[in-house]
Amino acid sequence: MTFFRGSSKIFYMENLVFYPEKLPFYSSFLIFLEHTFFLLHILLINLILGWSMFFAYQQLKEDFLPETARLFLKKKPILFALAINMAIPALLFLQVVYGPLFFTSSIILATYWMLIIPSVILVYYLSYLISKKSSSQKPFKPFIFIQAFILLYIVFILISNLTLLENPEKWHVYFANRKGTYLPLDIPYLYFKYLHFLVGSLAVSGLSLGILGHYKNDKMCLIKGLNLFFYLTLLQIGVGIAFLLSLPSEIRGLFLGNDPKVAFFFYLSIVCVIGSLYFSKKHHLKLTTSFFILTLIFMVVNRFNLRALQLSSYYQTELLQVSPQMDVFLVFLLFLGLGIVTVYYFLKNSFSKQGERKV
């Protein structure tokens, strides 16, 4: 039984963590949806953050990026639009399954959490401003730095919130600080998790440069991108190891082999990373990308496993009761299908070379 002291009273953690009322659908499927959309969201955020840092660095070292890379500067508002859009279902399904944990952690760091909103509005508008000036040599240099810094803040808070969610034993800070200004800085793995995210964002952005180079037939750009990906992924392995070491020993042990299922996905992701490293060194874009995507998928599984292990003594999703809303779910699937088909139709026609476009 976990307990802590606060103002001479003893509180029991079990009382602070509780299970929500019956879920409207099977938790495993809701978790799958959460992670699917989270993967899409995080990929877009990786690109936004990674490219923001690349462009910030380029302001200091002008020849860091090839000219082709400016496309990312120009199209960043679109990435923002899609990233925000994808955040919604991820957040929705997270809240259904982990609501009691997520709402609590959001309240404990509410001030920082709410500051995300004006911050996003600011960086979003900055992206439009920068995009408009993207063709000039020094496009709103200060804005590029500001944008990068704000994005670093947003990501840090997001990671802090999700980390706090997984660590209810830290929630007692609420009794000393109710102003929503707590950050779980005393959780050691928070820093490595954050660093893992930052380096990951840079690696993803490097890979995207390679992909852009491929489509623009810019060999230099392709190689630059894959090289960036290679070195950053190498660095990421180091950060990943530090992340692993910073985890509580029993959880680390489970990842390393004490729980075969958990370890299986962990090692699988290591194999995929090595694959992507190998092929990026060989400048083989398609295989690099394929291994990278597999890595991402397995990393998402690892992420889920880490959360489940952290929460195992407080909150087990298998214990959640379900009263499935099958009919509404089917209607959702129907609309999702229709939405995808419609978007596909319009994208296809709008970007096709003949289609219905003007000559």
Next chain:
Amino acid sequence: MNYPVWETYFINPGLWVAIIAVFHVFISHFAVGGGIFLWYTDRLSVLTNDQDLREFVRKHTWFFLLITMVLGGVSGVGIWFIIGIASPEATSILINQFVFFWAIEWVFFFVEIVALLIYHYKFDELSDKLRLRVALLYAISAWMSLFVINGIICFMLTPGKWLETRNPWHGFFNPSSFPSLFFRTGISLMLAGIFGIFSTLFFSPKEKRPFLLKYNVKWLYVAFPFIFFSSIWYFLTVPELSKLFNFLFNRQVLMAKKVLYVSSALIYLISLAFLVKVNPGLQRLLAFLLLFIGLLWLGSFEHIREYARRPYVIYGYLYSFGIRVEEEKKLNSEGFLKHARWAMVKEVTEDNKILAGREIFNLQCLSCHTIKGLRNDVVEKARGFTYFGMVSQLYGQGKVLGYMPKFIGTEKEREALAAFIVKELLRKPENPPELKPVIRELKTQPFTFDPQKDQYVIFVFSPLGMKCVTDADRWFSFLYPGSTFEALVIKRGPKPEMLDNTKVQLVYKVEPGFETPSKHVLFWDYATEFFNQTIPKDLGLTGKGLNGTFDWDEKRKIFIAKGIPVLPYKNDGTYNPYPVFEIEAVDKVSGKVLQRTKAVSPVATEFRCYVCHEGGPRWNGVAGISDQTAINILKAHDKNHQTNFYKSALQGKPVFCQKCHADFIVGSEGIKGHNSFSAAMHGWHANYMPYKDEKACYLCHPDHPKGNTKCYRDIHKKLGLECVDCHGNIDLHATSLLKKTNTKTSKFLLAHLNPPIPKDQITPRKPWVQQPDCLNCHKGFQKPAQEAKGYNNWTEDVSGLFRVRKDNTQKLPCLVCHGSPHALYPAFNPYGMGRDNLQPLQYQKNILPIGANLKCEVCHVKKMKIPFHHPNLIRTFRNTNLLPSKKALE
């Protein structure tokens, strides 16, 4: 209760929700209407081959995208963030119940985003046909987004059948979802026009502006019928109780309604200004103004909508601070803190009272109230209350003013919250200063009486055992100075003769020190405001002064001096609620004094309003209503009933309460639809009164054990009977009055009263006219049974009242022999045994009822054998053990 609370006292979480939501909703409705606008206008440009119009659409799209996609999209996420923090319980339910509806909404949002990006970035590259299809797709998805969200929002106001079935479809397609959908569609079209005007003035070529302005203004007028008719339909779906509580009594809704009406008119008026040619600079200024008014308009509507579901966040299911209705009973009995996961204090003790109060405040109040913050500041709202006032306020919270949720928790928890607000936030003491005790023995000698020689007796009595006077005339009045004496003059003999005004004149005179009441109250300064007539100082409404003569009431065959403006304030600065008058019967022919007697005219100003409405007593710490107390009372009335009495009083026009509230005792008919004064006072305060025994009575009536009046001073009190034994407790008392008044408001004043007998068995009664009948207990004039109760069997009319009733001969009022109500002989006046018993002492040399212990000779000059006045008369006094000394029985 299951979650911690973001302790932001200056801008509370609820206010953050409001700020972000109004901002978001303004833009998101523009996104919906703007989508239809883009498609329709672009189509028009294609049909008319109008390149300028198309250029306007292109530029407007850029503006539209920047506003809706960035501000609209991110602020939408912001709402989600903040509601999860401010109302996690409600958010959790909404997400859980409607997860796939939200997901469907996201699908439409996704399509919307993609369509708008294509439309904007490919505007010049797409064929007209494809571009219009993309625009139409955007418009449809945006409207479908609205359709889905609208269903969920409306669920919160009218959950409909969901409350029984828990079926998400029933929740989604609820009673208000379609009217609201039409209404919001109208809003969207209107905002499309408003933003269109703005866009025109900033992004369109000058020569095209007149056309575009006219075109955009049309959108406002197309929207009007949607808004107008659907708003009526929408309002009809609002729960009935909400219509009453929130739309009639909630000041904030009333204010929002005013803003809504005024801004509606302004929007349509200002839009007309764009049809005439004026300076472009001025037009742009007007466009900004129009946008701002549009924001106000939508803000006020959303405000009303939010408040319409008060005190719930999901109507009938979840209170606004996140407690399920079904949990209320358990929490009230077992304790709120015990079940609040995030409360540091689980049980209230004297040591942790303030901390416990703070926990409760955070969990039950902070979602709506700030502390010294921007809106709904609890410090401001509580300023006029004392600690006990706040306890009472919390006791009655949500009962009468149903837009507030009821306080949930135990009595101790209620006190803890009150302590936090009053002691911690307002820095007030827990107990207001007690009245300075001034009761002292006042020697009063009755006049002498010689049973052998004296041929006459005079009986003078006050028909009210206590006349109360409100002395806050600068602010209000409901009981003005004006006491009454009634009297009989009897010529003694075997068959006593009652004398009338043809033979004798009765003259009265107050004891020294009470002759100039105008020195002590401002009644005469404000009499014109109260009664539309000037009253000379120290005279009553009837023209009677402190010295004067009695009139003859031919109908009742008694002498009467009505409206004597006596006060308990003596010129030497002392408080004496029992001033003595001397009365002489003078032979009209000879001028000879036939008999003299003394009588008290009981009068008090001891209202304990200050126990709840902070301000203390007015008169030397002894009695009266201080300015501050009166101001707090007026402010409370103004707040709760949308009056302006405080402001009016400041302008020298205090209010006379019975101008609106009918009151038999002052002869006021009031205004139709208002509760009678007694029903209003008792009905309102009963809902807030945590006491249900006699303590409730003497918080207002001058009988507090530590008070300076102790108006209930007769033999019944001595026997241990309390006010509630005759009148019923405050809930019963109020119920009988409210049932009689039967107004619209009386119904919800009645709703939460809990009288000791079922409400449908309580007999309605008219105040002052229908009172407990003495014979309810004293059946056949006998000793009452042990279990006898006086209440719920009221006198039929005035003639049945003890103070009016006469004996079997129909000549002798009951009061002649028994004394005044609440001061029946033998009376135990705290200012001295002699005070109320002056006439028994004078005529019988004891304090017993006239004629008791067979003292028939007082009038009859001999013993009588037949109980002619009423049965069971010829006997000895029963309760001799209660009498102070044997001397009293002499």
